[in-house]
Amino acid sequence: MLLDPAKVRIWPGNARLYQHLTEDNCRELIDSIIAEGGQKVPAVVRRVEGDPDHDYEVIAGTRRHFSISWLRAHSYPDMMFVAQVAQLDDEAAFRLADLENRARKDVTDLERARNYAEALGAHYGSHLTRMAERLKLSKGWLSKMIKVAGIPDDIIEAFPSPGDVQLKPAYPLAQALDNHAAATTIHAEAARLATTQRERRAAGAPPIPAAEILKRLLDAPRVAVSEPKEEPFTWTTRYGRPALTVQSANRQGITIRFHAGSGADMETLATALRDTLEHLERRGMGLQQ
DNA sequence: GCCGCATCTCTAAGGATCCA
DNA sequence: TGGATCCTTAGAGATGCGGC
Numbered sequence: 001m002l003l004d005p006a007k008v009r010i011w012p013g014n015a016r017l018y019q020h021l022t023e024d025n026c027r028e029l030i031d032s033i034i035a036e037g038g039q040k041v042p043a044v045v046r047r048v049e050g051d052p053d054h055d056y057e058v059i060a061g062t063r064r065h066f067s068i069s070w071l072r073a074h075s076y077p078d079m080m081f082v083a084q085v086a087q088l089d090d091e092a093a094f095r096l097a098d099l100e101n102r103a104r105k106d107v108t109d110l111e112r113a114r115n116y117a118e119a120l121g122a123h124y125g126s127h128l129t130r131m132a133e134r135l136k137l138s139k140g141w142l143s144k145m146i147k148v149a150g151i152p153d154d155i156i157e158a159f160p161s162p163g164d165v166q167l168k169p170a171y172p173l174a175q176a177l178d179n180h181a182a183a184t185t186i187h188a189e190a191a192r193l194a195t196t197q198r199e200r201r202a203a204g205a206p207p208i209p210a211a212e213i214l215k216r217l218l219d220a221p222r223v224a225v226s227e228p229k230e231e232p233f234t235w236t237t238r239y240g241r242p243a244l245t246v247q248s249a250n251r252q253g254i255t256i257r258f259h260a261g262s263g264a265d266m267e268t269l270a271t272a273l274r275d276t277l278e279h280l281e282r283r284g285m286g287l288q289q
Numbered sequence: 290g291c292c293g294c295a296t297c298t299c300t301a302a303g304g305a306t307c308c309a
Numbered sequence: 310t311g312g313a314t315c316c317t318t319a320g321a322g323a324t325g326c327g328g329c
Contacts, residue, residue: 129311138303143313168300175314 001042002080005069008045009054013090013119014062014097021066030067038079039064044096045083059086059093060100091123091134098135108163109148109170110156116142117149147174155186158193158217164210173217182221189220235272237264243272 010018023030033039043061048054058065061083071079088096098115116131124131128146132139148170155173156162177183193216197207234245243264264272 127311128313139312140304140314141302144302147313166300 001083001085003045003056003083005065005072005081007054008056008058008065008081008083009048009051010062010065011046011057011059011093011097013094013115013122014058018062018066021063023070026063026067026070029063030070033064033067033071033079034076039068039082041082043081043083044086046086046088046093056083056085058083059088060097094119094123095135108165109145109167110151110162110165113145113149113167116145120146144171147171150174151177152187154194155190155217158190158197158213159210160197160207160213164213166210169211169214173214176218176221185220186217189217193217235276237268243269244276246276 041061041064043064044059045056045061046059048057065081068079068081086096120126120128120131124134128142129139131137132142135142144167148165148167151165151170151174155177156165159165173186176186193208193213200207235243237243
């Protein structure tokens with residue numbers, strides 16, 4: 001079916017934020033549509049009633065809708081939006097849109113998480129288990145998504161962009177916000193960082209990267225109570241050069257880095273390793289624990 | 290310097306278990 | 310019972326290294 005994109009609106013339950021689509025992030029798709037002389041893969045739309053401005057709404061194919069609209073406004077006024085019409089209720093529409101978003105990688109974690117959180121209440125009566133079963137997702141992973149979706153906007157503003165908020169690293173932050181005292185310091189630090197980011201943008205300087213932002217936010221409560229930070233254990237040679245450093249010691253195992261250029265021979269390194277393991281053992285962090 | 294292979298690291302996702 | 314958390318696994322991408 002060939003449609004005028006102006007008569008097609010975006011379904012509000014779609015994860016993708018239409019206002020975040022730009023010529024730049026759709027450039028590849030726009031170029032392929034030009035190269036192929038039109039849109040080859042149809043979007044999925046459904047009929048809408050009671051809206052004088054629109055006949056259909058897009059369930060899956062938001063980027064295609066944006067790209068065709070953009071092309072019509074830029075030298076290709078006859079380009080048509082190719083779509084197939086489906087009869088879907090909101091929950092089925094959500095599942096279809098989700099399937100497509102999962103296949104693509106350009107929907108950000110935060111967009112997806114917030115979309116899930118909204119759908120949880122709207123389509124699944126706030127029952128996470130029911131939603132996980134319907135979407136064929138694990139409860140655990142969905143639970144994480146919902147948790148991350150709850151990170152408030154004033155925290156997100158500290159990041160270079162909402163797209164930089166990734167599920168895995170953001171999850172500990174969402175957990176930290178559950179603690180009232182910690183949340184207060186995190187919000188305060190986020191406000192400071194957001195101001196810095198705005199100043200950097202205005203000055204044309206690169207923003208503070210997301211990993212650094214996350215670290216500062218998570219550290220904020222610890223810094224606030226001035227907890228002394230323990231330095232990683234380092235074994236140094238008799239010439240004062242570091243031979244090895246314990247990078248981590250947890251129940252999965254111990255990660256040790258041997259430093260190049262320490263001047264230590266095999267025998268010295270073996271001694272260093274033995275000393276280090278004994279040190280960890282004494283502190284209850286060894287392999288024998 | 291380039292290429293191919295091995296290894297490491299990171300992430301998405303699932304499963305088991307715990308807890309309210 | 311439902312949700313949260315922790316741990317594991319598979320796979321993709323990055324990195325390192327040796328041979329040419």
